[in-house]
Amino acid sequence: MNPEITEIFSSELPVGETLRIQRARFAPEKVRPDAKRISVVSGIHGDELEGQLVIYLLAAWLREHPEALRGTVDIYPAVNSLGVDTIIRGFPLYEIDLNRAFPGARNDFLPAQVVHALAEDVEGSDIAIDIHSSNIFLREIPQIRINKAFSEATLPLAKQLNCDFIWIHDAVTVLEATFSHTMNERGTKTLVVEMGVGMRLTKAYGRQLLRGILNLMQREGIIETPTEFKVREPFTSEVGEVFYINAPAAGLFVPALDHCEVIEKEQWIGDIVDPLSGAVRESLYAPNGGVLFTLREYPVVYEGSLLARIFGESDEKN
Amino acid sequence: MKKIEILKLESLSRAPMVVEGYLFEGSDPDAPSVAVIGAMEGATTLPLYSASKLVDFLRNKLGSEKILGNILVIPSVNHYALNINERFWPLDKTDINMMFPGYNEGETTQRIAHRLFEAVQDYDYGIILETRTDLATCLPYVKLFKTGYEDVKSARWLGLKVIHHREPESIETVSLQYNWQLWGAKACSVVCPHEPLIDPASARVIMDSLINFLSHSGIIRYEAFNGYNSTVVTRERIEVIKSPRSGIFIPTQKPGTTVSKDETIGKIVHALEGEVVHRFLAPCDGMITCIYMHSLIFENAVAYRIAKIH
Numbered sequence: 001m002n003p004e005i006t007e008i009f010s011s012e013l014p015v016g017e018t019l020r021i022q023r024a025r026f027a028p029e030k031v032r033p034d035a036k037r038i039s040v041v042s043g044i045h046g047d048e049l050e051g052q053l054v055i056y057l058l059a060a061w062l063r064e065h066p067e068a069l070r071g072t073v074d075i076y077p078a079v080n081s082l083g084v085d086t087i088i089r090g091f092p093l094y095e096i097d098l099n100r101a102f103p104g105a106r107n108d109f110l111p112a113q114v115v116h117a118l119a120e121d122v123e124g125s126d127i128a129i130d131i132h133s134s135n136i137f138l139r140e141i142p143q144i145r146i147n148k149a150f151s152e153a154t155l156p157l158a159k160q161l162n163c164d165f166i167w168i169h170d171a172v173t174v175l176e177a178t179f180s181h182t183m184n185e186r187g188t189k190t191l192v193v194e195m196g197v198g199m200r201l202t203k204a205y206g207r208q209l210l211r212g213i214l215n216l217m218q219r220e221g222i223i224e225t226p227t228e229f230k231v232r233e234p235f236t237s238e239v240g241e242v243f244y245i246n247a248p249a250a251g252l253f254v255p256a257l258d259h260c261e262v263i264e265k266e267q268w269i270g271d272i273v274d275p276l277s278g279a280v281r282e283s284l285y286a287p288n289g290g291v292l293f294t295l296r297e298y299p300v301v302y303e304g305s306l307l308a309r310i311f312g313e314s315d316e317k318n
Numbered sequence: 319m320k321k322i323e324i325l326k327l328e329s330l331s332r333a334p335m336v337v338e339g340y341l342f343e344g345s346d347p348d349a350p351s352v353a354v355i356g357a358m359e360g361a362t363t364l365p366l367y368s369a370s371k372l373v374d375f376l377r378n379k380l381g382s383e384k385i386l387g388n389i390l391v392i393p394s395v396n397h398y399a400l401n402i403n404e405r406f407w408p409l410d411k412t413d414i415n416m417m418f419p420g421y422n423e424g425e426t427t428q429r430i431a432h433r434l435f436e437a438v439q440d441y442d443y444g445i446i447l448e449t450r451t452d453l454a455t456c457l458p459y460v461k462l463f464k465t466g467y468e469d470v471k472s473a474r475w476l477g478l479k480v481i482h483h484r485e486p487e488s489i490e491t492v493s494l495q496y497n498w499q500l501w502g503a504k505a506c507s508v509v510c511p512h513e514p515l516i517d518p519a520s521a522r523v524i525m526d527s528l529i530n531f532l533s534h535s536g537i538i539r540y541e542a543f544n545g546y547n548s549t550v551v552t553r554e555r556i557e558v559i560k561s562p563r564s565g566i567f568i569p570t571q572k573p574g575t576t577v578s579k580d581e582t583i584g585k586i587v588h589a590l591e592g593e594v595v596h597r598f599l600a601p602c603d604g605m606i607t608c609i610y611m612h613s614l615i616f617e618n619a620v621a622y623r624i625a626k627i628h
Contacts, residue, residue, distance in 0.1 A: 012564040014614035015589045093612065094453050095405055100416075100489050107558050109452040110619045137410060176488035246425065250328040274330075300330050302409060304426035 001026065001066035003059065008076070009117035011110065021081055021114060023121060026062045026073040035071035036220050039125040039188075040213065041118070042076070044099045044132070044179060046083020046090070050196040051131030053206040058213055071222035074125065079118055087199065089135065102182040119182050127157060127220065128183050128190040129213065136198035137298040138306060139259050141291075142205050144234070145192045147171055150184040155236075158191050160219055162212025162231035165293055165311060168238060197297045235291075237311065243288045245308040247272055247301040251281045255307075259295040269308055272301060288312045319377050324392060325433040327426070335397050337430075339437060340373045342382070342389040344537065349387030352443040352537055353503075354528065355434070355494065356392060358414045359406060360399030364510040364517075365447035368524040369393035375529065380538060387537035390441065395434055415448065416489065418497040435497065443472060443535060444498045444505035445528065449512045454620070456608035457574030458523045460548065461507040463496055469504035470550060475534035476508065476527040477545015479574065480607060480625060484553050511573065512611050551625045557604065559622040563596045565589045567615035569622075576605050583622060586615065603627045 003024035011019045040058060042051025055077045062073060078084045082092045090097050091111040104116030122128055134140040143165035144158040151168050158166045175181050183190040193209060196202040215229035247253065251272035257263060269284040269292075286292075290312020301307065324337040344351070356369030370393045376385065394400060398408050406413045412427045420432025438444060450456055459480040460473045473481050486496050498505035508527060511520045526545060533542040561567070569584035577583055577600040584598040600606075604624040615621065 011619075012617035014564045014566065014616065019616065089411065095411075096451070107560070108620070109454075110616055113618060135410075244423075246423065250330050252330060300409065302329060302426040303327060304424060304429045305409075306425055 001063050001069070003062075003075075008121045009114055019082055021076070021079060021117065024059065024075050024077075026059070026069060026075075027071070028066075028069045031072060032070065036126040036222050037072040037074065037124065038217060038220070038222055039074040039076065039122045039128040040131065041079060041122065041128060041179065042131040043078035043080055043084045044130065045097070045135070045198075046080040046086065046088045046092075047136055047198045048089075048133035049084070049199060049201060050133040050205060051193075052077050052084070053201045053203070054131055054209045054213070057206055057210040061210065061214065065223070065225065068223040068225040070224050071217075071220070073217070073222065074122070076118065076122075079114070089198075099179060100177045102177050102179050115179070118179070119186070122183055122188060123186050125183075125188045127216070128180075128188050129161075129193060130179050130190060131193045131195075131209070133196045133198050133200070134194055134294070134297075137296060139197040139295050139297045140194045141165060141260050141293045142193065142195040142208055143167055143293065145169060145194055147175060147181060147184065150189070153189050154184070154191055157189055157216060159234060160212060160216040160231060161191065161193070162208055162215060162229075163193065163195070163234050164232065165291075166234045166236040167242065168236065235311065240290065240312055241288070241314045243286075243290070243310045243312065244306065245269060245284055245287065245310070247282070247303055247305040247307055249281045250302045253296050253299045253301045253305075253307055255295060257292060257295070259292060261292050263289060263292050263310065265289045284308075286310060288314075319382075322437075324395075324437045325430060327430070329398070332398065337392065337395055337397070337434070339390050339392045340377070342376050342385050342391075344385050344387040344389070345383065346386040349536055350442040351388035351390075351440075352445065352532065352535065353390040353392070353438040353441040355438070355444070355446045356394055357400055358395045358446075358448065358494070360396055360401075361403050361405040362449045362510070362512050363400070364513060364521060364524065365449065366394050366400060367516050367521055368447055368508075368510065368528065371521070371525050372528050375525070376538075380540065384539045385537075386539060387535075388441070389532070389537060390438065392434070392437070395430065415494055416492050418492055418494045419501070431494075435494070438498070439501055439503075441503055443531075443537075444495070444503040445476075445531065446494050446498075446505065446507040447510055447524070448507050449510050450608060452620070453611055454608040454623070455512040455573060455611040456509055457606075458511060458520060458527065459509050459607065461495070461509050463490065463499065465496060465499045467499040467502070468506070472504045472531075472535060473506045474548050475531045476506075476548070477530040478508070478523070478527050478548055479546045479605070481548045481550045482509075482607075483550050549625070551607075555626050555628075556607070557602055557624045557626050558620055559598060559601060559624065561586060561596070561598075561610070561615050561617060561619050561621040564615060564617040565595055566613055567610060567621065568613075569598075569609050571606055573606050573609050577603070577624070579603050584609075589614065598622065600624060
């Protein structure tokens, strides 16, 4: 099955090139009026590529199983297509984070036009999934981040996605400028996936999320197949707390643990060292036991740089 | 004048970044006070230059007896970006002006924002020197958010041609101006032209506006020349002109120029074949407030904004 490719935004570039933001649509020849539509988006940040692999795997699955399709699957692999191709997180030239520019407007500056085009195109979908890697600094286990304001509608869907962790966070005004906030406000139940690390692919995570998306689509009637997509039970932030470890000093962060380890309170996380003098500037210890679900990947740190996040039980229970 | 340390940050390989404020203590305890913030980002130097020239004026040219209220000037908050021509915080590329009110237990730029915010909270007035975020250069103007706490009257004391008075975008609720207003200061921003080299004429306009402000607010005793009787412009009055073609962009007018409807204000030349593929005509009578600031332009990019004359 070949998808229908549509340009949702284009702009002639100054020197012999055109910027295109494309959507591929997979749909059966006849779509039932009650059939659902899902949109899967990635590459809003140009340096986050894990979503590209997931979308490739999803598109390949749909090509192989056209008979299973009952609803509409729209995929948008590279929203910031110039950024993806040039390893630039923001919209090149403008240095704008597209996920802080929603909902955008047709008459605003170019990055705002791009996000406006995406929001308009995705609008009307029943479900949307926005796949991010972490940035280049942090490695994350597959997790869903949902805003508390929309969690009643989105939490049941998040549990289908075969991720390890669901992080429900409070509304922050900045998040109003994101794709997920905009789409949730417009009635599309939208989930944000974070996994892996910027500029890299983690194949196992890609396959894990694919299974989750297929499971979700099956449950929502978008695909119909006898295959059973067994998914894991995620832990959710409703039953515990997230603890942050920020660098107390500048230096080179040398972790002592592997990502995703279950750790105990006061366990050694790693050191911040000074290569010039050979001194250890700071040693870091876990403030709480739990799962080390975020770990710094890029070693250079300033005071405040995020080193790790732990999800665990709150203090009283430890 | 006292030099005070606002914050100090160590680095793995660079010299520590020490952000300093220049505090001029006034002689009149009843006079109002002001804090002026220069460059929070790099890759443009007019906010830095203007703030440093204000330090020079207050320190070397005015005479301390003429300083009535306290004045704190912080010329640069982001030396690390300025020194290597980066725009944002060089490691993680975050914008300090999107981190307010800041958080001292958070990430690096949140900590910088927190320490800066602590240092400026008790001032009656706040002026932030900044540049546009949208790849445009402009005439020097005042940006004043509608928060319910803004003060148009004191913004007029700057004597700049235009006060852009508008609702903040959601992302701007984490800017210094917005939070400073919420915490009780009469804060506004002077938006500076984005120029690779210092243009003395623009620098003079900004410097004069700061002196006007200090004089009219009673913070200094100084007989400044009057500035403009500022026109307050709302969003509805701004005409947006997008580029219908891409190519080499050649504006023929400057920001701040008053234009008539159908007057030629620029052109686009085909980047490979050299022919003029589009001529920009002013769609209305008005003043050009900002212009796209690169020689190469994308199709549909915003090329000009014009404040319409009613």
